[in-house]
Amino acid sequence: MSPLLLSIVLPVHGVERFLPRCLDSILGDTAAVESRFEVVAVDDLSPDGSGAILDAYAARDRRLRVLHLDENRGLGGARAAALPQLRGEYVWFVDSDDWVPERTVSVLLDELAQEHRRATPADVLITDFTHVYPDGGTEPNPWRHVLTGSPLIEGCTLAEHPALFRTVMSVWNKVFRRAFLAGLDVSFGPGYYEDISVTYPALLAAERLRYLDRPCYNYRRGRDGAITATASPKHADVFAQYDAIFAFLDRADRPGPPVPEALRTQVFERTVQQALNVYDSPGLVPADRRKDFFRRIAQHFERHRPAGYRFPGGVRGVQYRLAARGARIAYAELRRTGRLPRELKRGARAVAPAVKKGVRSGARFTAYNAFRRLPLDEHLAVYAAYWHRGYACSPAAIYEKAKELAPQIRGVWVVENRRQADAMPDGVPYVIVNTPAYLKAMATAKYFVNNVNFPRTMAKRPGTVHVQTQHGTPLKAMGMDLRGRPEAAEGMDFDRLQEAIDRWDFLVSSNPHTSEHFARAFPGHYEMLDTGYPRNDRLANATREEVRAMRERIGLRPGTTAVLYAPTHRGGRGGYLPLLDVTDLARKLGPDFTLLVRTHYFHTGGPGDLTVDQDAARIVDVSAHPVVEDLYLAADALVTDYSSMMFDYAVLDRPVVVFAPDWEEYQRERGVYFDLFALPPGAVTVDAEGLAKALLAGDPEPAARARFRARFCVWDDGGAAERVVRRVFPVRG
Structure with a gap:
């Protein structure tokens, strides 16, 4: 007989209208072998007809067992009541207002059977999921990219993939090995955010975590009564859950691999971020409890800040400093301005002057709120x-x-x-x-x-x-x-x-x-x-007269070939990055060319000295020209690396040359959506000699440009702005 692989725990309270769909999605999986899983539902003294629904389903399906509690214990208490009754190798905590996609149970059973046969089975199997909204709209797991392509696919520890901390910390997308969970000696906390006191310890202690790249859960967002949309003093329950997490970290007999200090710091920062998100979210913490809630955040810093902790940089770091000091008014003013005052960039010693500056912005905030009382x-x-x-x-x-x-x-x-x-x-x-x-x-x-x-x-x-x-x-x-x-x-x-x-x-x-x-x-x-893009209508509708006027306006001599050179911004490298010596390129091209050099708008200072001799191409710095479409119209060709300009300029059906000497580095560091070398807008070069040769050839890769335009210019017919206006605004006639 096959072992009982999976126990599904279903806490139930006040979900009468959602419960049948949840039960049907689990019990209706006809591909799942009956003897391999069970459902233990806990009627948490539900005030509606949920208990009767459970009993009716249990009478028809022996895989479902129902526990009726004589007092309301909350989500954590209901789950805890179910644990001693379970028989499966693994346990999955499903919320009864959600549901699972078709064939999910059978897929999970197959995965768990494979894990059961491993010498080191996964302690936690993490699944993909889908957000579902009240209007029926769906959103894929927004953290999926952190999980796919990671060592989690084969299995690893949290220290080997700490980016997992950026994903959702709930239990409903995690299937736990039951013996492992019992050995943690942790429990679901009372009140709100009850599952993080189990999730964090489980992830930290697991010898092997695995990710299943299949949506196995449909999570309802924004429904009436959800704690993420309900004002309640119970949001302060989160601090007791934090205390439980750090108590686990501090235990001498804590199971699992050692926890590096960097990982402990990530736990701390994730809890701080969550607490501030709760505080900042409108309508969650009641007005008469906000002061106390912020004080509790400061206490959390005092109790659990790791030794040698360094605040992060930027606005977030300043927010954390203010929260650690309990500077609630200053924190509120910083949130209202939405900017990092110059004084704050100098470090913690400048917080007080910045607060004064923020207070002065309060008059603007007051005026804005007064105007908001006017009709739209x-x-x-x-x-x-x-x-x-x-x-x-x-x-x-x-x-x-x-x-x-x-x-x-x-x-x-x-x-x-x-x-x-x-x-x-x-x-x-x-x-x-x-x-x-x-x-x-x-x-x-x-x-x-x-x-x-x-x-x-x-x-x-x-x-x-x-x-x-x-x-x-x-x-x-x-x-x-x-x-x-x-x-x-x-x-x-x-x-x-x-x-x-x-x-x-x-x-x-x-x-x-x-x-x-x-x-x-x-x-x-x-x-x-x-x-x-509406901005490209001008390019699609451009006339010869407009092109001629733009060339004259920019000062291009008749007969000269104008090349617009526009490199993109590169993250982490500061300002303008001169991978190309434009003066050397000007000498290679000769006097029949004009180079229009435009640095990215993030940069200041321009490209520097552009002086060349008479036998070279003329060089013009057009970085400050206010309208880039003017430059597109004037230029006979574009040279860029990874800038989105290539897509816009392709609307004109003119030569584009890609200068990409650092393509491998760029795609590794920045991440790209397609291989530019496999689908280029024209010629591709990696050195100055090849670039000059391509430009002197005139139009070296028209077939490549045609393929590029077929992929990226299909909507550029000159009517984009009209389509937007007709959809957004009330159009007459």
Whole structure:
């Protein structure tokens, strides 16, 4: 007889409308051999008909046993009550308001049978999962990239793959070897967040963790009554769970492999991050308990901060310092400003001056909240681009088309300062950041259009519409796909990124490739607009007259071949990185060429000395030119490395040469979505000699460009802005 491999524990309380689907998904797996698993459901004194539903199912299916508790013990207590009754080699804790995909139980049984036969079976089998929202929308596991391609596929310890700490710490996507779990001598805590006092010790003590890359769980998010959406003083229960985790770490008889100090530090930082997330999430900690909750965070620092602990850098590090000191007001002001004041960059000694600066920002915050009490202006749209740098990119194209198709919608642009305001086109309304006009526009506008994110201090009001246009087709990894690449992420705060994504109602995509990767890199409930980039309409519709005018405006001599050189930003390397000696290239090309050199907008200082002799190509630094589309139109060819410019410039169907001497290093460090050498936009070179040869050849790889355009320019027909406007705004006629 096959051994009983799996015991599924099902705590039940007040889930009458969800329970049948949960039970059917488990017991209805016809491929699962009946004698290999059991379900132990615990009726935790449920106030509705859940107990009767359990009894009815148990009467029909002997695999289900029901325990009826005579007092409500909560999730932790219900699970604890089930443990002595279990017979399986492994135990899986399933929440009764969730359900499992088809054939999940049978797949798990096959996996566990293999583990049972191993000399060292997995102590914990981690599964993939899916988030399911009340409207029926789904989201794949946002941490899957941390698990796939890792040593977890074959099995490892937590110390061998500490990135696991960035994933969800709940028990429902983890199947535990029952003897291992019993040997930990840990228990589910009372109250909220009850499972982390088991999950952390189990992951730390496991001799072998394994990941099963199959969605085995459908987790409901955002349902009424969920603790993640319910205000309650019980959120403070999390601190008792933290104490239990560190008590386990401090035990002399703790089972499992040694825990390196770096791993203990990660445990500590993950708990701090979770506590601050709970505190920061609107509507969770009741107003009269917030002061005490923040005090408890400071106490957590005092009790459990590892010896020699160093605060992280950037804004997060300052937040942690303020939390450790119990500086609640200063912490709140820093959260409201959304920026790291210059004083704080100098270290902890500068916290006090920065707090004073933050307090002065309180007047703006008060004004903004006052404006938010005004009705929404249904005919006002706020536009911005590149962190308020001015009138540019797809937001500008949408603004122009909205004036034509939805003239009743008034558009106003946000700019950073007076200098940028003076550079705005004639007749385009604007507001300057932090002025009363800006605060009112941000508080009352119906529509928001940006190619980056608006400040997180500006809350999304119900009824508003946020359009995120982005500003490039991704070759390199983006958004949440950078969570496993800290150097490339350059300190990105992924929690804040997710907050920003949650504001989006629409995300504009440039092509099918972009839609595929944006959906994963920016997980959210927005509608993907498969329209093409509005900023590229100008390129698709360009006339010979416009091209000639741009060449004259930039000062190109008739008959000269203009080459635009535009390298991308490289994370972790600071400013402009001169992998190419442009003066040497100018000498190789000769006087019939002009090199237009444009450094990335993240960089300052430009490309340096560009002086050459008369027999060389003329070199012009166009880094400060405000509109890159002007340069596209003027240039006869583009030279870039990994910049998204190649996708935009391909719309013009002109030669593109890729200069990629560090391709192997770049794709290893940054992560890429396709092999640029296998699908290039034109000629590919790795040295200056090859680059000069390709440019002198004129149009060396037209077939490659055609393949590239067929993949990435399919929506660039000149009508993208109109498609966006017609979907987002009320269009007349």
